[in-house]
Amino acid sequence: xxxxxxxxxxxxxxxxxxxxxxxxxxxxxxxxxxxxxxxxxxxxxxxxxxxxxxxxxxxxxxxxxxxxxxxxxxxxxxxxxxxxxxxxxxxxxxxxxxxxxxxxxxxxxxxxxxxxxxxxxxxxxxxxxxxxxxxxxxxxxxxxxxxxxxxxxxxx
Amino acid sequence: xxxxxxxxxxxxxxxxxxxxxxxxxxxxxxxxxxxxxxxxxxxxxxxxxxxxxxxxxxxxxxxxxxxxxxxxxxxxxxxxxxxxxxxxxxxxxxxxxxxxxxxxxxxxxxxxxxxxxxxxxxxxxxxxxxxxxxxxxxxxxxxxxxxxxxxxxxxx
Numbered sequence: 001x002x003x004x005x006x007x008x009x010x011x012x013x014x015x016x017x018x019x020x021x022x023x024x025x026x027x028x029x030x031x032x033x034x035x036x037x038x039x040x041x042x043x044x045x046x047x048x049x050x051x052x053x054x055x056x057x058x059x060x061x062x063x064x065x066x067x068x069x070x071x072x073x074x075x076x077x078x079x080x081x082x083x084x085x086x087x088x089x090x091x092x093x094x095x096x097x098x099x100x101x102x103x104x105x106x107x108x109x110x111x112x113x114x115x116x117x118x119x120x121x122x123x124x125x126x127x128x129x130x131x132x133x134x135x136x137x138x139x140x141x142x143x144x145x146x147x148x149x150x151x152x153x154x155x156x
Numbered sequence: 157x158x159x160x161x162x163x164x165x166x167x168x169x170x171x172x173x174x175x176x177x178x179x180x181x182x183x184x185x186x187x188x189x190x191x192x193x194x195x196x197x198x199x200x201x202x203x204x205x206x207x208x209x210x211x212x213x214x215x216x217x218x219x220x221x222x223x224x225x226x227x228x229x230x231x232x233x234x235x236x237x238x239x240x241x242x243x244x245x246x247x248x249x250x251x252x253x254x255x256x257x258x259x260x261x262x263x264x265x266x267x268x269x270x271x272x273x274x275x276x277x278x279x280x281x282x283x284x285x286x287x288x289x290x291x292x293x294x295x296x297x298x299x300x301x302x303x304x305x306x307x308x309x310x311x312x
Contacts, residue, residue: 058226062218073309092243
């Protein structure tokens, strides 16, 4: 990455982190995302809404994708997300030909980003300490909710 | 499949086809789905709503998943869909551990169902002529809309 890339990705990640923090303040799961256009403009942003809306279909990435509305093409777009995308959200990226995924962290959850990279998506993993802290704290305090969100039975 | 299985799957597919036909009558893309519980009860049903709601995130399968609300586990559930699930919807099935996918047809679109089978999901492909006809007619009449729904650039 060039310094310019690094600065752009860090700026985009801030948008996703803002969404995650808003979700946390709402009592939700702190995962946020944004879909960035070819020109760097924010097409849509959103956050996990399982708790807030009782809706398991709204992950950060799907919320951002929805907020961007109908698009004729996703070529050149970037999905920035605070957390490695689960299979559901990785499938979204692959199906619609989103070109790049910028990921806050993959320590607390390792989703489908290796699969995306194998299938031609540019994957940028930032390993951001703030993102790690958000999820580490949340999972420790809400293990059942977290397991529900990723379809794990857990020990509960 | 036993005769009982065949009858159950055909019954479930009728629900998905009803959803697809409702979508078509609304001017939408005719793909429907339902999530069926361990006990055979319908947990949720829905249809593609790209056109109706201007929402690209609502495919038949994600609509059915949303309609089922929050579930602690998807073990033993079946997603029945009129069309082979795209990567987005295949990712949904894998992430949440939905046990079985019953598919109306995969002639007009071949999604991620082989990948699901490789990853432990029971895949039942019915090759239903009514489902094939619905999509064949729709794609012939609306090629641009169909390409948009699966993230293809098309020739347009």
